[in-house]
Amino acid sequence: MSAIRQSLKHLLTGLLPPHTLATNGKGSGIALTFDDGPHPEFTPRLLDALSAAGISATFFVVGDRAARHRDILQRIAADGHEIGNHTWTHSEPRETSTAKLADEVRRTCELIEDVTHRECRLFRPPKGELTLRKLLALRREQQTIVLWNQDTKDYRMSAGSDGIVDWCRSYQPAAGDIVLMHDNHPHAITAIEFLNHERTDVLSRCRTVSQLLNLSSGDQTAPAEIRRTLCTGS
Numbered sequence: 001m002s003a004i005r006q007s008l009k010h011l012l013t014g015l016l017p018p019h020t021l022a023t024n025g026k027g028s029g030i031a032l033t034f035d036d037g038p039h040p041e042f043t044p045r046l047l048d049a050l051s052a053a054g055i056s057a058t059f060f061v062v063g064d065r066a067a068r069h070r071d072i073l074q075r076i077a078a079d080g081h082e083i084g085n086h087t088w089t090h091s092e093p094r095e096t097s098t099a100k101l102a103d104e105v106r107r108t109c110e111l112i113e114d115v116t117h118r119e120c121r122l123f124r125p126p127k128g129e130l131t132l133r134k135l136l137a138l139r140r141e142q143q144t145i146v147l148w149n150q151d152t153k154d155y156r157m158s159a160g161s162d163g164i165v166d167w168c169r170s171y172q173p174a175a176g177d178i179v180l181m182h183d184n185h186p187h188a189i190t191a192i193e194f195l196n197h198e199r200t201d202v203l204s205r206c207r208t209v210s211q212l213l214n215l216s217s218g219d220q221t222a223p224a225e226i227r228r229t230l231c232t233g234s
Contacts, residue, residue, distance in 0.1 A: 012017060020139060023147040025176040025212030030205045032057040032192075033148065035086055035124060037183035038072040046183050047079055048073075049192040055206040056080050059183065060124040060146075063088035063108035072114050077116040083206040084122030084146060085109055093129035102137045104116075109141075122146050122209055138215055146209055148180040154187040159189070168194045173202050 038061060052055055059076050061083060065178045066073045076083055087096075088104035096104075105123060112120040123143035125134070130145065138145055150171070157163040164187040181188040187191065195202050209215075 019144050019213065019215060021135065021145045021147070022178070022209075022213055024149040024178050025207075025209070026214065027116050027207075027212065028175045029207035030173050030177040030179060030202070031207055031209045031212045032123070032174075032179050032181065033060060033084075033146070034058070034181050034183040034208065035060045036065075036090065037061055038069045038076065039073070039184040040069055042189060043069075043183045045186075046189050046192065047075060047081075049196070050081070051191050053192055053196040053203050055203050056082065056208050057142070058082040058084055058122070058146075058209040060084040060122070061108070061112070062086050062090045063104065063111055065109055066108070066115070073112070073115050077118060081117065081150050082122070082210060083112055083116060083120060083146060084124055084209070085112065085143065086124050087126055090126045090214065091170050093126055098131070098134050098137050101134055102141060105138065105143060106140050111170035121215070126205055130202070144213070144215065146178065146213075148178040150177050150179040152179065152181050152191065154185055155182050157185070157187050159186070163187070165194050167191070168199060168202075171199075171202065173205055176208055178209065178212065200233060202230070207208045 032055070034046065034057060037059060059081055061073065073083070085105055085108045087101065088107045091100070091104075109120040110164060112118065121142060121144055123138055124146050128147050135145065152167050154164055168191050182192060
């Protein structure tokens with residue numbers, strides 16, 4: 001993400017209420033989040049590791065993958081984890097229209113709610129990219145947009161890499177951190193296993209995204225002055 005886009009993201013995050021767009025939460029907790037699954041091999045192993053560690057996390061699932069692995073989606077919910085929406089196809093953001101995004105969000109929410117009998121109100125855009133027009137569309141769909149402020153970059157790591165262990169070893173948790181990992185790679189499993197054995201100071205602070213954002217306190221809409229600035233986008 002370019003420096004300009006990063007600056008705009010932080011500006012919007014500061015202006016909008018946390019129930020609209022969040023890169024981090026409040027309080028002393030942190031949230032571990034996992035994107036791009038469910039994966040038939042890695043997600044069940046990750047769930048085993050999370051269970052052994054005794055923590056709850058938030059999974060942002062891709063709809064067409066979840067449709068192929070409904071049993072894993074059911075297990076994520078049954079194990080006490082939170083499930084968010086990561087679109088139906090994980091298409092390239094700049095090639096996805098606002099209408100197509102809204103349709104994919106609705107389709108994925110319907111699947112999650114059908115399989116888990118839970119409402120789905122958390123959304124993470126692929127690559128963290130959104131236009132302002134898409135942000136408004138997501139508000140109409142009653143979605144809270146969840147980004148992150150800590151990126152392990154596990155998706156860039158090669159098989160057998162020690163990079164994720166290095167990240168876990170050096171990570172200094174700050175209040176409200178939202179940590180990005182991916183459950184369609186094996187590195188998240190290694191991360192949780194390492195944290196469980198070496199960094200209980202991290203795991204003891206883990207919360208779900210909804211807990212971190214205190215979403216049970218009610219929803220809010222974007223201020224009028226922000227809505228008026230929402231302009232062109234694909």
